[in-house]
Amino acid sequence: MSIAVIYGSTRENGNTEELTEIVIQDLDVEKIVLRNYEIKPIHDQRHEDGGFSPIEDDYDGLIERMMKHDTLIFATPVYWYSMSGTMKNFVDRWSQTMRDSNFPNFKDQLGTKKAYVIAVGGDNPRLKGLPLIQQFNYIFEFMGISFEGYVLGKASRPGDILIDQVAFATATDLNLKLKDQ
Amino acid sequence: MSIAVIYGSTRENGNTEELTEIVIQDLDVEKIVLRNYEIKPIHDQRHEDGGFSPIEDDYDGLIERMMKHDTLIFATPVYWYSMSGTMKNFVDRWSQTMRDSNFPNFKDQLGTKKAYVIAVGGDNPRLKGLPLIQQFNYIFEFMGISFEGYVLGKASRPGDILIDQVAFATATDLNLKLKDQ
Amino acid sequence: MSIAVIYGSTRENGNTEELTEIVIQDLDVEKIVLRNYEIKPIHDQRHEDGGFSPIEDDYDGLIERMMKHDTLIFATPVYWYSMSGTMKNFVDRWSQTMRDSNFPNFKDQLGTKKAYVIAVGGDNPRLKGLPLIQQFNYIFEFMGISFEGYVLGKASRPGDILIDQVAFATATDLNLKLKDQ
Amino acid sequence: MSIAVIYGSTRENGNTEELTEIVIQDLDVEKIVLRNYEIKPIHDQRHEDGGFSPIEDDYDGLIERMMKHDTLIFATPVYWYSMSGTMKNFVDRWSQTMRDSNFPNFKDQLGTKKAYVIAVGGDNPRLKGLPLIQQFNYIFEFMGISFEGYVLGKASRPGDILIDQVAFATATDLNLKLKDQ
Numbered sequence: 001m002s003i004a005v006i007y008g009s010t011r012e013n014g015n016t017e018e019l020t021e022i023v024i025q026d027l028d029v030e031k032i033v034l035r036n037y038e039i040k041p042i043h044d045q046r047h048e049d050g051g052f053s054p055i056e057d058d059y060d061g062l063i064e065r066m067m068k069h070d071t072l073i074f075a076t077p078v079y080w081y082s083m084s085g086t087m088k089n090f091v092d093r094w095s096q097t098m099r100d101s102n103f104p105n106f107k108d109q110l111g112t113k114k115a116y117v118i119a120v121g122g123d124n125p126r127l128k129g130l131p132l133i134q135q136f137n138y139i140f141e142f143m144g145i146s147f148e149g150y151v152l153g154k155a156s157r158p159g160d161i162l163i164d165q166v167a168f169a170t171a172t173d174l175n176l177k178l179k180d181q
Numbered sequence: 182m183s184i185a186v187i188y189g190s191t192r193e194n195g196n197t198e199e200l201t202e203i204v205i206q207d208l209d210v211e212k213i214v215l216r217n218y219e220i221k222p223i224h225d226q227r228h229e230d231g232g233f234s235p236i237e238d239d240y241d242g243l244i245e246r247m248m249k250h251d252t253l254i255f256a257t258p259v260y261w262y263s264m265s266g267t268m269k270n271f272v273d274r275w276s277q278t279m280r281d282s283n284f285p286n287f288k289d290q291l292g293t294k295k296a297y298v299i300a301v302g303g304d305n306p307r308l309k310g311l312p313l314i315q316q317f318n319y320i321f322e323f324m325g326i327s328f329e330g331y332v333l334g335k336a337s338r339p340g341d342i343l344i345d346q347v348a349f350a351t352a353t354d355l356n357l358k359l360k361d362q
Numbered sequence: 363m364s365i366a367v368i369y370g371s372t373r374e375n376g377n378t379e380e381l382t383e384i385v386i387q388d389l390d391v392e393k394i395v396l397r398n399y400e401i402k403p404i405h406d407q408r409h410e411d412g413g414f415s416p417i418e419d420d421y422d423g424l425i426e427r428m429m430k431h432d433t434l435i436f437a438t439p440v441y442w443y444s445m446s447g448t449m450k451n452f453v454d455r456w457s458q459t460m461r462d463s464n465f466p467n468f469k470d471q472l473g474t475k476k477a478y479v480i481a482v483g484g485d486n487p488r489l490k491g492l493p494l495i496q497q498f499n500y501i502f503e504f505m506g507i508s509f510e511g512y513v514l515g516k517a518s519r520p521g522d523i524l525i526d527q528v529a530f531a532t533a534t535d536l537n538l539k540l541k542d543q
Numbered sequence: 544m545s546i547a548v549i550y551g552s553t554r555e556n557g558n559t560e561e562l563t564e565i566v567i568q569d570l571d572v573e574k575i576v577l578r579n580y581e582i583k584p585i586h587d588q589r590h591e592d593g594g595f596s597p598i599e600d601d602y603d604g605l606i607e608r609m610m611k612h613d614t615l616i617f618a619t620p621v622y623w624y625s626m627s628g629t630m631k632n633f634v635d636r637w638s639q640t641m642r643d644s645n646f647p648n649f650k651d652q653l654g655t656k657k658a659y660v661i662a663v664g665g666d667n668p669r670l671k672g673l674p675l676i677q678q679f680n681y682i683f684e685f686m687g688i689s690f691e692g693y694v695l696g697k698a699s700r701p702g703d704i705l706i707d708q709v710a711f712a713t714a715t716d717l718n719l720k721l722k723d724q
Binding site: 009011014035041042043044045047077079082083084086088089090094095123128130131132138142157158 | 304
Binding site: 371372373376397403404405406407409439441442443444445446447448450451452453454456457485490492493494496497500501504519520 | 552553554557578584585586587588590620622623624625626627628629631632633634635637638666671673674675677678681682685700701
């Protein structure tokens with residue numbers, strides 16, 4: 001097993017990253033920290049004659065790194081009851097990659113992978129984070145990715161996540177499961 | 182009544198815009214087309230000593246235009262079962278505006294407004310668009326905005342939206358309601 | 363095409379029935395009005411040695427009537443943000459029927475059918491009825507039933523439904539679609 | 544603190560009850576096992592001249608027992624992606640109790656209580672149980688009940704629940720929280 005963590009948070013050492021540390025403890029993972037790269041929004045050209053124009057930014061390189069791994073962990077703060085815009089722009093671009101001859105089997109290859117979601121929010125995330133989980137579920141379902149589990153944590157100020165016992169227990173359990181594979 | 186439409190789509194004359202035209206027929210609206218502006222992702226500095234640093238882009242001007250109106254229509258294609266990343270980055274920045282002394286009563290003022298959502302997707306939107314509607318509901322609830330209604334339309338290729346009779350009927354009904362106010 | 367309507371409401375001529383009348387106008391349907399029959403709650407004996415014991419009530423006869431049709435319309439008031447307990451007891455019993463030698467291909471046969479949901483509630487049904495629609499979606503998905511559409515109407519007092527223009531338009535459109543098949 | 548557990552399952556010693564045992568370990572609780580009582584479906588007479596007719600069954604006695612406690616735990620198997628019909632009939636009847644002069648402050652008193660949900664299902668409950676949680680959330684919100692937490696467990700055959708580590712950890716944590724109050 002080989003793991004990539006895709007980070008959607010926009011500040012360093014936030015609660016999402018802290019909770020993710022529990023999940024990946026003693027595991028060798030590749031960290032893809034989206035905020036450190038330029039990822040332009042998709043420009044929907046699906047229906048134009050020439051299809052999508054190539055975009056100059058860091059996105060393709062990130063996809064190459066992600067695709068090397070069979071297990072993907074999407075770690076995002078809950079911003080306005082969904083993933084961060086930074087992560088959303090990354091996911092939106094998948095529509096282009098699905099039609100990109102440089103990634104000929106993108107969807108098929110994604111469809112062999114397993115995924116987890118870690119999301120941390122301040123406003124009742126175990127209830128108000130449910131639409132976010134359902135969105136990820138539909139994304140994974142569309143791609144054929146197996147949705148293996150998620151952790152919803154509650155935190156606002158730095159360090160808060162350490163007092164969310166349910167998130168801690170769930171993250172610990174997930175860590176054991178990952179180590180077992 | 183005074184209406185602003187905030188457009189999240191990334192191509193011109195798409196199905197979302199076409200469906201929105203039915204909703205705003207014979208109404209005077211201000212169109213805020215997000216793709217025509219630079220909107221940087223939020224950098225979460227809520228917990229830093231100096232708070233948020235000012236960001237140089239077009240965002241503040243768009244907020245000023247939006248805030249002049251009492252009714253807001255959020256019109257977005259369904260990208261990966263949520264609003265477009267372009268619109269998400271716009272909404273994410275509200276977290277900064279809530280702490281921006283240039284917009285001293287941002288949340289209170291938003292809390293006096295009414296909102297509608299128009300979303301068009303290709304993959305069973307009347308079911309798989311429900312998490313998106315629930316997400317908008319939580320956003321509006323947090324801000325105190327009154328969520329007055331929504332239209333979910335089904336379309337993929339240009340022009341498809343015209344054959345979605347339920348969306349057409351719902352959009353027409355919404356147009357009558359808006360004209361009546 | 364042959365249609366059965368399964369009614370979950372507990373009073374006559376309620377708003378759910380009134381809205382359903384629009385959907386089935388000029389169509390020949392079999393009406394199965396659950397409140398007029400005795401339907402005992404399921405007793406979960408899936409894991410007992412002898413399996414389920416036969417239950418003496420009207421349920422089997424209702425299933426026989428339902429199974430004769432290829433299109434099913436589930437029409438229920440929204441009671442506490444889900445289908446009525448009367449309809450829920452009817453659906454719960456499907457778990458027994460799936461193991462009943464008198465209905466040897468129950469699940470396979472259901473999996474050839476199309477279904478619609480009509481639900482009417484008083485408390486913001488177009489938002490708070492969404493979990494109900496998602497529940498029906500999972501039920502149909504499990505059985506292999508094709509979920510063809512739904513109408514959510516808003517009404518509390520008798521006759522209220524007539525002023526819900528969106529529900530009226532959606533129901534009318536559904537009626538045209540059914541007549542066309 | 545004083546706790547009532549309302550059980551919706553229809554067989555003895557099922558997985559839902561087993562998981563609930565972890566939550567209530569070393570706590571003094573009143574167990575209300577709905578399957579042992581007669582609870583008729585509601586007959587919606589809200590809009591009839593004389594209002595609701597009294598119903599002869601065990602329901603009122605169960606409400607009296609439930610109302611003595613300040614913390615309510617609703618423990619139900621996930622039947623068809625929602626609470627059991629047995630529990631649903633119990634909740635449906637609240638609409639009558641709200642208009643019953645024998646329970647003059649029913650809604651106000653419920654609005655002072657805290658509630659938890661424990662639900663166990665076999666078909667991917669941590670995803671497909673989310674509409675059930677959202678439904679309970681709306682129920683509690685309507686009544687003013689504070690929704691304090693939930694446990695979703697995965698199990699089909701007797702005893703399965705013991706191998707769901709996340710459910711076990713969440714239940715244990717909830718037990719500590721309850722003992723602490």
